[in-house]
Amino acid sequence: MGKPGRTLLAKIWDQHVIAPMSEDTDLLHVDRHLLHDLGGSRGLLDLKSRGLTVHNPELTFATPDHAISTALGRIGTSKIGQDLLAALRVETTTSGIQMFDIDQPGQGIVHVIGPELGLSLPGCVIVCGDSHTCTHGGLGALAFGIGSSELTHVLATQALIQRRPKTMHVRFEGRLQRGVTAKDLILALIGHVGAAGGTGYAVEYAGSAIRDMSIEGRLTICNLSIELGAKMGLVAPDEKTFEFLRGRPYAPQGEMWEQAVNAWRRLPSDADAVFDREVVIDVEKIIPQVTWGISPEHVIGVDDNIPDPQAIADPARRAAVETALDYMGLKAGAPIAGTPVDWVFIGSCTNSRLSDLRAAAEIARGRKVAPGVRAWVVPGSETVKREAVAEGLDKVFVDAGFEWREPGCSMCLAANGETVGPGQRSVSTSNRNFVGRQGPRARTHLASPASAAAAAIAGAITDVRTMGR
Amino acid sequence: MPKAFDKLTAIAAPIMRSNVDTDVIIRIERLVGNSVRGTLGKWAFGSLRYLPDGSENPAFILNRDPYRLAEILVTGPNFGCGSSREGAVWSLQEMGIRAIIGSSFGDIFFANCFQNGILPVVVDKEIVDSLAADIEATQGAGRVSIDLKAQTIVSPSGKQHTFEVDPRRREGLLQGLDEIELTLRRDYEIRAFQGADRGARPWIYFAGKQA
Numbered sequence: 001m002g003k004p005g006r007t008l009l010a011k012i013w014d015q016h017v018i019a020p021m022s023e024d025t026d027l028l029h030v031d032r033h034l035l036h037d038l039g040g041s042r043g044l045l046d047l048k049s050r051g052l053t054v055h056n057p058e059l060t061f062a063t064p065d066h067a068i069s070t071a072l073g074r075i076g077t078s079k080i081g082q083d084l085l086a087a088l089r090v091e092t093t094t095s096g097i098q099m100f101d102i103d104q105p106g107q108g109i110v111h112v113i114g115p116e117l118g119l120s121l122p123g124c125v126i127v128c129g130d131s132h133t134c135t136h137g138g139l140g141a142l143a144f145g146i147g148s149s150e151l152t153h154v155l156a157t158q159a160l161i162q163r164r165p166k167t168m169h170v171r172f173e174g175r176l177q178r179g180v181t182a183k184d185l186i187l188a189l190i191g192h193v194g195a196a197g198g199t200g201y202a203v204e205y206a207g208s209a210i211r212d213m214s215i216e217g218r219l220t221i222c223n224l225s226i227e228l229g230a231k232m233g234l235v236a237p238d239e240k241t242f243e244f245l246r247g248r249p250y251a252p253q254g255e256m257w258e259q260a261v262n263a264w265r266r267l268p269s270d271a272d273a274v275f276d277r278e279v280v281i282d283v284e285k286i287i288p289q290v291t292w293g294i295s296p297e298h299v300i301g302v303d304d305n306i307p308d309p310q311a312i313a314d315p316a317r318r319a320a321v322e323t324a325l326d327y328m329g330l331k332a333g334a335p336i337a338g339t340p341v342d343w344v345f346i347g348s349c350t351n352s353r354l355s356d357l358r359a360a361a362e363i364a365r366g367r368k369v370a371p372g373v374r375a376w377v378v379p380g381s382e383t384v385k386r387e388a389v390a391e392g393l394d395k396v397f398v399d400a401g402f403e404w405r406e407p408g409c410s411m412c413l414a415a416n417g418e419t420v421g422p423g424q425r426s427v428s429t430s431n432r433n434f435v436g437r438q439g440p441r442a443r444t445h446l447a448s449p450a451s452a453a454a455a456a457i458a459g460a461i462t463d464v465r466t467m468g469r
Numbered sequence: 470m471p472k473a474f475d476k477l478t479a480i481a482a483p484i485m486r487s488n489v490d491t492d493v494i495i496r497i498e499r500l501v502g503n504s505v506r507g508t509l510g511k512w513a514f515g516s517l518r519y520l521p522d523g524s525e526n527p528a529f530i531l532n533r534d535p536y537r538l539a540e541i542l543v544t545g546p547n548f549g550c551g552s553s554r555e556g557a558v559w560s561l562q563e564m565g566i567r568a569i570i571g572s573s574f575g576d577i578f579f580a581n582c583f584q585n586g587i588l589p590v591v592v593d594k595e596i597v598d599s600l601a602a603d604i605e606a607t608q609g610a611g612r613v614s615i616d617l618k619a620q621t622i623v624s625p626s627g628k629q630h631t632f633e634v635d636p637r638r639r640e641g642l643l644q645g646l647d648e649i650e651l652t653l654r655r656d657y658e659i660r661a662f663q664g665a666d667r668g669a670r671p672w673i674y675f676a677g678k679q680a
Contacts (some may be wrong), residue, residue, distance in 0.1 A: 018659055018662040019655060021637060022635070022636065027655065027658075029659070031662070037502070041503060042503045045503060055659070056663075059674070059676075078501075080501050083503075085501070091572065121673075126672065129553060130552070131551065131552045144577075147580065148581075149555060149648075152504065153649050156653060159652060161648060161652070193529045196487075196488070199547065199550075199573050199574075199575070250676040251672075252672035252675070253670075256671055256675065260670075260672045297488070298540065316487070319486075413497050414497060415497045415501055416497070422521070432552075434518050435490075435493050436492060436516045440496070443523070
């Protein structure tokens with residue numbers, strides 16, 4: 001027998017090894033380093049205090065997204081948010097780093113603008129001081145989040161010391177049922193393998209449902225890799241990937257484009273590649289998903305009942321479910337559908353791209369947000385916003401009673417002060433339903449954009465399939 | 470510059486729930502700003518530690534003696550999952566935590582610990598459970614010892630367990646090495662890599678500049 005085939009991960013990894021550090025750890029080259037307002041200037045100041053300069057400013061890009069207000073005119077950005085924005089401007093200018101500033105084309109949630117601008121490319125190693133950097137894996141990049149210390153390391157060296165992860169191969173097979181989206185598939189996977197199921201792994205998503213899926217859907221799938229514990233998730237690049245990237249402002253052009261595509265075609269895992277773990281998901285069994293608890297693994301189909309702790313034998317698991325239900329204010333064993341909501345948030349690096357807004361607008365069109373519900377639509381980027389406006393989506397939302405806002409992370413993590421109130425319940429298209437994630441004592445249910453829009457109209461968690469057109 | 474870690478004998482507090490995420494360890498609004506370090510210790514585990522009126526929650530273990538003095542946490546599975554915020558590690562460090570023993574950790578949190586001189590120890594869940602039981606049997610008064618060089622943990626009742634740790638990480642912690650400084654010493658290798666890579670993958674280096 002010959003050598004087994006190589007995985008997509010191995011091909012990208014090996015190409016970036018500057019020097020081996022130990023048996024399983026390498027010094028890797030970083031092709032793209034993305035900075036945002038929450039940690040970008042801190043890293044640059046840290047570097048300065050060490051008497052160092054940015055190793056490759058031309059491979060480093062910045063945008064404000066976390067701490068800026070998403071109100072029209074950016075009214076309400078806190079003093080500290082303004083200070084962070086000012087510091088990011090000053091420090092990127094000093095270092096010669098390109099920044100996509102507010103109101104400029106290119107600004108937006110860092111994980112939305114990378115692919116949109118063609119900064120994120122197949123075969124790239126991309127890092128950012130944000131755990132949802134795995135999003136860019138949807139283009140076939142090896143992308144992952146790093147902490148502040150590693151961020152400074154990358155600024156100083158354009159390299160990072162990393163231990164090679166194990167590999168997991170997740171095949172989504174079959175056709176999506178009506179009302180089911182990329183978000184539902186990845187939530188169902190997290191429910192299946194658990195919030196720690198991917199810890200220590202890089203996950204490659206494959207199978208017919210991924211091949212048939214749009215690039216924006218793949219970005220959503222990869223975005224939630226970290227919620228199953230995997231800091232990297234990726235999809236092999238294919239013709240769809242190349243079509244998505246062709247002509248984007250920072251993508252290669254002309255002869256260099258041809259050269260790049262030729263290289264990218266060699267990236268997919270070989271047919272005989274061996275993974276450390278294989279998971280197969282039958283997509284046809286998946287219905288729209290919604291979370292009920294305080295971890296993304298607390299997820300059920302929208303027509304299911306909330307779990308009953310009394311039915312759980314394992315005491316630790318039973319206690320975990322009790323804690324979650326207590327925090328969420330839900331009744332054990334009751335149907336999740338029909339749970340009244342106070343808020344709906346459509347946005348975040350998970351689900352704020354044009355296709356997400358179209359799906360939500362499709363449900364909202366000609367209907368009205370239920371009385372007592374506040375519903376926000378926060379486009380992922382300046383470009384998404386402009387394209388959505390050109391299609392009239394903003395008008396659809398506003399006519400239905402949604403608030404149409406400026407691009408940013410907003411209420412996903414509430415770093416800019418935009419919060420769901422204590423004890424209030426939100427259906428959100430974001431990625432984390434953690435305790436207090438959207439504000440102190442806020443209760444979050446994760447769902448797809450269409451399901452979130454349906455909840456806004458119904459005033460309660462609703463099976464979007466009953467509202468389809 | 471990370472602090473060195475060699476050995477530690479200290480009070481240990483079991484926090485055994487699963488999936489304690491970094492939002493629970495430190496809320497985001499505490500981390501907004503460039504001068505938050507040094508202010509975070511009292512906000513660690515805020516949602517568990519304080520009641521809605523701001524007073525201490527007596528039910529939370531770190532509000533009880535002797536656990537208030539804990540320098541070691543013994544944790545349930547997937548501790549530190551979620552965001553990459555290094556502030557989660559800073560906040561624990563600022564409240565005096567120097568080592569965390571658990572069956573699994575969020576990958577990014579795990580790496581962030583080493584960067585700050587905090588030792589995360591991975592052992593089987595049975596060992597974590599037995600340690601927690603041992604600690605609780607002494608109402609927290611019994612000390613836990615961790616020896617990084619010997620790669621051993623000794624429970625309050627004297628049970629010894631061994632643990633595995635990446636040898637490179639171990640060396641870094643024992644000596645308190647600064648990774649940036651070490652990597653910069655190899656800058657000639659980074660530049661040689663980039664020189665060759667510019668020929669192989671020119672599109673990486675000419676983002677938006679070909680036209």
